Amino acid sequence: MSKHQITSTNDFVIRFANVNGTGSASANGLFAKALFRMGLPISPKNIFPSNIQGLPTWYEVRVSEKGYLGRRGGVDISVAMNPQSLKQDIDCLQAGGYLMYDSTKPLDIRVQRDDVHYLGIPLTEMCQREYDDPRKRQLFKNVIYVGALAALLDMDFSVLTGLVADTFKGKEKLVLPNIHALEMGYQYAQEHFQCPLGIRVERRDLTTEKIMMSGNDALGLGAVYGGATVVGWYPITPSTSAVEAFEKYANKFRICEQTGCKKFALIQAEDELAAIGIVLGASWNGARSFTATSGPGVSLMSEFLGLAYFAEVPTVLFDIQRTGPSTGMPTRTQQSDILAAAYASHGDTKHVLLFPATPKECFEMSALSFDLADRLQTPIILLSDLDLGMNDVMSDPLEWDDSRQYDRGKVLSRKDLERMDTPFGRYRDVDDDGICYRTYPGSHPQKGAYFTRGSSHNRDAAYTEKSEDYVDSMERLLKKWHTAKSLVPAPQRYDNPDANKSTDLGMLFFGTTTDAALEAQNILAEEGIHINALRVRAFPFNDQVEAFLSEHQQIFVIEQNRDGQLRTLLMNECSADPSRLIPLTLYDGMPVCAQDIRREIRKTLKVNNVMPLRAQTRGDS
Amino acid sequence: MTYHRPSFRHPDLPTNELGHTRQYYEGALSTLCAGCGHDSVSAAIVQACFELAIEPHHVAKLSGIGCSSKTPAYFLNQAHGFNSVHGRMPSVATGANAANRQMAYIGISGDGDSASIGFGQFSHVVRRNLNMLYLVENNGCYGLTKGQDSATADVGSAGKRGIATAFEPIDLCAQALQLGATFVARSFSGDKQQLVPLLKAAITHKGFAFIDVISPCVTFNNTTTSTKSYDHMREHVRQADVVDFVPAEKEITVDYAPGTTKELTLHDGSVIHLTKAQSDLDTSDPHAALNAIHDHKVRGEVLTGLLYLDTELHDFHRVINTMPTPLRDLQEKDLCPGGDVLQGINSGLR
Numbered sequence: 001m002s003k004h005q006i007t008s009t010n011d012f013v014i015r016f017a018n019v020n021g022t023g024s025a026s027a028n029g030l031f032a033k034a035l036f037r038m039g040l041p042i043s044p045k046n047i048f049p050s051n052i053q054g055l056p057t058w059y060e061v062r063v064s065e066k067g068y069l070g071r072r073g074g075v076d077i078s079v080a081m082n083p084q085s086l087k088q089d090i091d092c093l094q095a096g097g098y099l100m101y102d103s104t105k106p107l108d109i110r111v112q113r114d115d116v117h118y119l120g121i122p123l124t125e126m127c128q129r130e131y132d133d134p135r136k137r138q139l140f141k142n143v144i145y146v147g148a149l150a151a152l153l154d155m156d157f158s159v160l161t162g163l164v165a166d167t168f169k170g171k172e173k174l175v176l177p178n179i180h181a182l183e184m185g186y187q188y189a190q191e192h193f194q195c196p197l198g199i200r201v202e203r204r205d206l207t208t209e210k211i212m213m214s215g216n217d218a219l220g221l222g223a224v225y226g227g228a229t230v231v232g233w234y235p236i237t238p239s240t241s242a243v244e245a246f247e248k249y250a251n252k253f254r255i256c257e258q259t260g261c262k263k264f265a266l267i268q269a270e271d272e273l274a275a276i277g278i279v280l281g282a283s284w285n286g287a288r289s290f291t292a293t294s295g296p297g298v299s300l301m302s303e304f305l306g307l308a309y310f311a312e313v314p315t316v317l318f319d320i321q322r323t324g325p326s327t328g329m330p331t332r333t334q335q336s337d338i339l340a341a342a343y344a345s346h347g348d349t350k351h352v353l354l355f356p357a358t359p360k361e362c363f364e365m366s367a368l369s370f371d372l373a374d375r376l377q378t379p380i381i382l383l384s385d386l387d388l389g390m391n392d393v394m395s396d397p398l399e400w401d402d403s404r405q406y407d408r409g410k411v412l413s414r415k416d417l418e419r420m421d422t423p424f425g426r427y428r429d430v431d432d433d434g435i436c437y438r439t440y441p442g443s444h445p446q447k448g449a450y451f452t453r454g455s456s457h458n459r460d461a462a463y464t465e466k467s468e469d470y471v472d473s474m475e476r477l478l479k480k481w482h483t484a485k486s487l488v489p490a491p492q493r494y495d496n497p498d499a500n501k502s503t504d505l506g507m508l509f510f511g512t513t514t515d516a517a518l519e520a521q522n523i524l525a526e527e528g529i530h531i532n533a534l535r536v537r538a539f540p541f542n543d544q545v546e547a548f549l550s551e552h553q554q555i556f557v558i559e560q561n562r563d564g565q566l567r568t569l570l571m572n573e574c575s576a577d578p579s580r581l582i583p584l585t586l587y588d589g590m591p592v593c594a595q596d597i598r599r600e601i602r603k604t605l606k607v608n609n610v611m612p613l614r615a616q617t618r619g620d621s
Numbered sequence: 622m623t624y625h626r627p628s629f630r631h632p633d634l635p636t637n638e639l640g641h642t643r644q645y646y647e648g649a650l651s652t653l654c655a656g657c658g659h660d661s662v663s664a665a666i667v668q669a670c671f672e673l674a675i676e677p678h679h680v681a682k683l684s685g686i687g688c689s690s691k692t693p694a695y696f697l698n699q700a701h702g703f704n705s706v707h708g709r710m711p712s713v714a715t716g717a718n719a720a721n722r723q724m725a726y727i728g729i730s731g732d733g734d735s736a737s738i739g740f741g742q743f744s745h746v747v748r749r750n751l752n753m754l755y756l757v758e759n760n761g762c763y764g765l766t767k768g769q770d771s772a773t774a775d776v777g778s779a780g781k782r783g784i785a786t787a788f789e790p791i792d793l794c795a796q797a798l799q800l801g802a803t804f805v806a807r808s809f810s811g812d813k814q815q816l817v818p819l820l821k822a823a824i825t826h827k828g829f830a831f832i833d834v835i836s837p838c839v840t841f842n843n844t845t846t847s848t849k850s851y852d853h854m855r856e857h858v859r860q861a862d863v864v865d866f867v868p869a870e871k872e873i874t875v876d877y878a879p880g881t882t883k884e885l886t887l888h889d890g891s892v893i894h895l896t897k898a899q900s901d902l903d904t905s906d907p908h909a910a911l912n913a914i915h916d917h918k919v920r921g922e923v924l925t926g927l928l929y930l931d932t933e934l935h936d937f938h939r940v941i942n943t944m945p946t947p948l949r950d951l952q953e954k955d956l957c958p959g960g961d962v963l964q965g966i967n968s969g970l971r
Contacts, residue, residue, distance in 0.1 A: 036971075037971070207971075210971070211967050211970035211971055212970055212971070213970050221966065224956075224957075224958065225957050225958065225963075226957075227951075227953065227956040227957060229719075229720070229948035229949070229951060229956065230716055230719045230720055230948060232712070232715070232716060249958075253958040253962065254956070256944050259944065260942070261942055261943060261944035261945070262941065262942050262943050262944065263943075263944055263948065263951055263955055263956065264943070264948065265719040265938075265941060265943050265948060266941075267715060267716075267719060267749075267941075269712065269715075269745070270741055270742065270744075270745040271741065273709060273712065273742075274709070274711070274712035274715070274741075274742055274745065275712075276712075277705070277706075277709045277711075277712025277713045277715070277716065277742070278712050278713075278715050278716035278719065279716060280705070280713055280716060281683075281703070281712065281713035281714060281715060281716025281717035281718075281719075281720070282716035282717060282719050282720040282948075282949075283716070283720075284703060284713070284716075284717060285681070285716070285717040285720035285721050285724075285949060286720055286721065286949035287716075287719070287720030287721070287948050287949040289716060289720070303706050303709075304706060304709070307705065307706055397967040397970075398963050398966065398967055399960075399963070400957075400959065400960045400963045401960070402959055402960045405953065406953060439701075440701075440949065441678070441681045441700070441701035441717070441721070441724065442678055442679055442681070442701070442721065442723075442724050443678070444678060445676060445677075445678050445699060446678075446699060449677075449678060449698065449699050449700055449701050449702075450701065450702075451693075451694055451701075451702040451703075451704060452701070452702065452703045452704065453702075453703075453704040454704070454705070454706060455704070463694075
């Protein structure tokens with residue numbers, strides 16, 4: 001009885017272990033959403049296999065009153081519903097943690113630990129007794145354990161029942177059975193355990209304005225708002241749900257009321273090469289168009305990306321990164337397509353990259369990417385990842401300014417062509433910003449037609465093998481690249497939380513590394529280590545990135561890949577001394593934890609206060 | 622290099638209904654080898670567009686990579702062109718067509734571009750029944766890399782390199798038929814009489830129109846041992862039918878002997894008159910067309926003409942139910958649901 005018990009209010013990690021394909025996702029989601037509605041910041045993460053049925057899957061929820069949304073690491077409550085992963089699900093617990101399990105059969109003593117608490121509920125037996133239908137026995141088991149957790153954690157039961165009512169709106173027949181199952185679990189826990197546990201929740205008011213949304217859902221919606229009409233795509237995890245979101249919202253908001261016709265064309269292509277070919281064709285012909293893919297798709301799309309760069313065809317590509325190389329771990333996260341995207345295709349190419357970190361930013365950058373593509377007449381590659389794309393992430397609400405007009409870039413209409421007194425040349429840099437005027441096919445009977453080609457062309461779009469013409473166009477593309485710096489989103493700076501402490505330490509990161517990095521920044525500040533932070537939001541890097549690099553002596557470049565790809569990009573494109581850029585790479589495929597960042601930074605600083613030793617910052621922890 | 626033609630025109634040149642001369646439909650001067658079959662095809666396209674009286678700028682020309690894919694520069698100067706990457710013209714055409722369904726799309730490809738590197742894209746654009754003319758200039762070899770065999774070269778045929786092809790050829794017409802193309806024809810670049818009306822019908826057809834044009838490579842595959850040489854073709858062509866195309870609203874002025882011709886009406890009211898020639902092919906039956914192609918091949922002959930036509934209207938846009946207005950012309954008010962709707966979406970995410 002004197003065994004240590006974890007006690008905490010509104011600050012813990014719970015992990016559900018299930019078999020995929022057993023309907024656990026909706027019950028687990030119900031649990032997480034209820035906490036969110038109780039005003040508590042939560043961060044749920046799905047850890048799932050590349051499989052449809054039968055393999056282990058986990059759902060981990062971090063509750064943090066402080067609002068930390070990164071993965072914490074360690075588990076306080078383990079809901080072990082999968083015999084296959086039982087040992088793992090006991091081993092993951094912190095000392096003093098709790099294991100909830102199905103006690104219909106006794107727990108295997110070989111895997112038991114002395115330093116954790118056991119919460120056995122005879123779920124199978126209860127379901128056998130209550131339900132005749134095997135499917136119901138399976139499904140309601142999940143709902144019953146959620147009910148039991150409500151009692152154990154002192155959750156507001158009315159929030160759960162309210163959520164059930166919302167979830168099954170239109171399918172009212174399902175409301176009562178679900179509430180009944182919740183009550184069964186709740187009652188069992190009340191009768192058999194000391195409720196609440198040391199770990200418990202209390203209502204707060206920290207999520208009132210917030211939303212819970214996946215990054216992919218936000219990307220798809222952003223593309224609808226941004227005016228995309230043609231989508232070429234090929235299914236690949238974890239990008240598929242971005243296209244499905246586009247389809248869902250387009251079917252809602254883009255159907256002609258009179259005729260029922262679609263104001264969009266969604267084309268499932270034969271492969272990724274065709275998917276991006278469709279995007280080039282549509283954009284060339286004046287429609288806004290995008291494709292979504294993941295690493296293997298980016299490899300296949302590279303040739304077309306080079307064409308789009310050289311022939312200057314607007315192209316929007318969403319890359320939802322997963323763990324590479326090759327097929328890698330298709331259902332694990334990583335930020336490892338940075339270089340493949342930045343320099344995609346043979347020859348000298350560079351592409352504009354956008355790095356969203358939240359669903360709100362996914363929405364905004366998705367819409368923005370169409371403006372940028374039209375303005376810059378080049379590929380815009382938005383780099384999200386599985387962590388952001390496929391998990392529900394707490395975010396500020398989405399916003400749209402109704403006075404906003406799409407920026408269709410430099411396009412000459414029939415009228416413009418009529419008024420021109422100089423001949424049209426597709427690649428003439430009239431405004432001296434590296435961006436030339438284009439025309440849509442079919443604009444004018446005699447003026448403005450040109451030939452788009454990936455072979456070398458002169459200012460009038462004619463084929464050329466003259467060295468000076470070739471160099472002329474390559475140099476102009478570089479000028480356009482500099483123009484892009486002023487158009488892409490600026491980085492966001494987060495100075496050391498203690499304004500009185502100046503520091504020459506910096507950390508630089510992007511995307512889903514943000515939450516964990518900022519949490520580490522806070523923890524380290526409490527420990528007396530002060531670090532300024534910069535979140536990069538786009539490539540090419542602008543002056544603010546350069547300034548941050550020159551203001552700090554040591555800059556930790558934190559990213560989720562082995563080789564420090566963002567660091568390489570900084571070394572290539574900025575004037576910073578590479579020895580001041582310390583790689584901090586966390587790339588095991590799991591969402592990043594603040595503690596890992598903290599540990600790596602402490603290790604580096606302790607071992608060598610002046611100059612970093614690269615070997616010690618590598619993933620040898 | 623792109624050579625431009627002289628712009629001087631004789632004032633008495635005949636014009637079409639739009640007042641354009643045939644020369645108005647030309648492109649830049651060809652840089653292909655003298656005598657290349659592809660130049661005859663370009664000339665036939667110029668003639669067909671002139672006779673159809675279509676505005677050149679209402680056409681988009683698309684291609685992949687190779688000798689054939691250079692040719693869109695040699696016709697319809699006032700049309701936008703897109704010379705994409707090797708074997709990928711079909712996807713670019715799909716996107717372009719999705720963006721604006723009201724233009725005409727002419728895709729020019731070659732046997733390397735369509736039967737090898739782009740075989741996948743070729744197959745899938747056929748399945749989509751994209752409203753376009755897809756024309757393959759088929760010479761059985763890779764001209765631009767100096768005469769290697771292509772996948773349409775017949776077994777035993779040998780070009781300038783003198784080595785007989787060892788592998789089975791791919792018949793693109795047979796493939797198109799099996800994949801559900803709604804207009805399938807084969808022709809010979811040396812037979813303008815047949816090619817021009819076929820092109821006119823194909824451009825008018827609302828759906829995927831495929832024409833495989835045997836177009837000899839004078840430099841690398843015009844040998845006595847090649848089955849795609851001018852001489853071999855002239856000796857072995859068998860015409861399935863003689864095609865006469867009468868555009869909509871044109872009066873039919875030719876007298877056809879009763880019972881000898883078949884009349885096929887396209888969606889815009891144009892009429893195709895088919896007169897049987899050296900075969901008794903039923904062009905409404907894809908299986909008959911497949912058999913006829915096969916039977917002639919076995920005899921060492923090449924069957925040309927209109928092989929199959931489906932006049933039912935089920936092109937890509939109709940199948941996916943897009944609106945009649947080109948998608949590219951839609952504006953913010955059609956496309957963006959707006960701020961109020963977004964507030965509602967936010968509420969649903971709490």
